[in-house]
Amino acid sequence: MNPTVTAAIREAATSAMRELLTAGQEAVRAAEHRGSPETVRALDTALCALPLLDMDDQAERILNDALMAVTRAEDAEEWQLLTDVEHAVSRLMHEPDGATLEHPAVLAVGRLAVQCSIRVEKAGAAVAWAWGRGYLAGVEALRMVTGAIRGERDGRALDKAVTEFLAAVRRAIPYAALYETRRALVEFARSNGLFVIGMRQTMPPGRWEYARRIGNAVYLFEIVPLLVEGHPYGSVAVRRTAEDGTAGPVRYFPFSSIEAHHAANEALYVI
Numbered sequence: 001m002n003p004t005v006t007a008a009i010r011e012a013a014t015s016a017m018r019e020l021l022t023a024g025q026e027a028v029r030a031a032e033h034r035g036s037p038e039t040v041r042a043l044d045t046a047l048c049a050l051p052l053l054d055m056d057d058q059a060e061r062i063l064n065d066a067l068m069a070v071t072r073a074e075d076a077e078e079w080q081l082l083t084d085v086e087h088a089v090s091r092l093m094h095e096p097d098g099a100t101l102e103h104p105a106v107l108a109v110g111r112l113a114v115q116c117s118i119r120v121e122k123a124g125a126a127v128a129w130a131w132g133r134g135y136l137a138g139v140e141a142l143r144m145v146t147g148a149i150r151g152e153r154d155g156r157a158l159d160k161a162v163t164e165f166l167a168a169v170r171r172a173i174p175y176a177a178l179y180e181t182r183r184a185l186v187e188f189a190r191s192n193g194l195f196v197i198g199m200r201q202t203m204p205p206g207r208w209e210y211a212r213r214i215g216n217a218v219y220l221f222e223i224v225p226l227l228v229e230g231h232p233y234g235s236v237a238v239r240r241t242a243e244d245g246t247a248g249p250v251r252y253f254p255f256s257s258i259e260a261h262h263a264a265n266e267a268l269y270v271i
Helices: 001-031 038-048 056-074 078-094 105-124 126-150 155-172 175-193 259-271
Strands: 210-214 217-224 237-243 250-255
Touching: 001 038, 001 175, 038 056, 038 175, 056 175, 078 105, 078 126, 078 155, 105 155, 126 155, 126 175, 175 217, 217 259
Parallel strands: none
Antiparallel strands: 210 217, 217 237, 237 250
16 A cells, blocks of 8 residues: 555544544543533443454453443432432522421431442542542531521521532542543553543542653652742642653642642642
């Protein structure tokens, strides 16, 4: 075959692979910012679009792990419990008069908070942390609901607490699915010969807060507080780990403003 034609075919195939990778990353970002049955289904769609033909065994295994995690997130009973909380609390806020501690809002919030605590016990360390955050937010939301019924809390405080609770649970439900999907996208890129630029990936509790695979190396990141290491707005600590496990020195990249520091913390909170 003509070398020019061969190169054009190869470039077209590479471009198609990049488009699939970008679509998967966009689906991940959407689910990170708002977990819902719709955004989780979009993860499934993006993963199912990845062709298996050129994947090696490792990439195919990790893709299958991601698909199973996404399926579990799609089928999670917490989606319905979320809807129950939204409806019950809305009813309480619109018709507060005569409400007692037997109000459906108390039951719905309590049930979802208990479910979060059950998930904490069953999940691995990183995912348990996400469910634990949901549980603590649920306890606060329950306190606000009962306080509102007694006339001790206003509607704004109740709305804020419930909103934060629901947001925490929306992050927790697809947490494992997002983790596995990010891994699958990295393996898809690697096995198809694309230069790997992985998304932010959460780390177990410890110094390093997230990691990214870039090329053949893994970079570990930590958001450093204000004034530490002599940087008034804080900084990002980075350590490169080569493919053979060799770790480089820790380097510090200072933020140029307090807004940049806040933006980095918000990005970390999303994942």
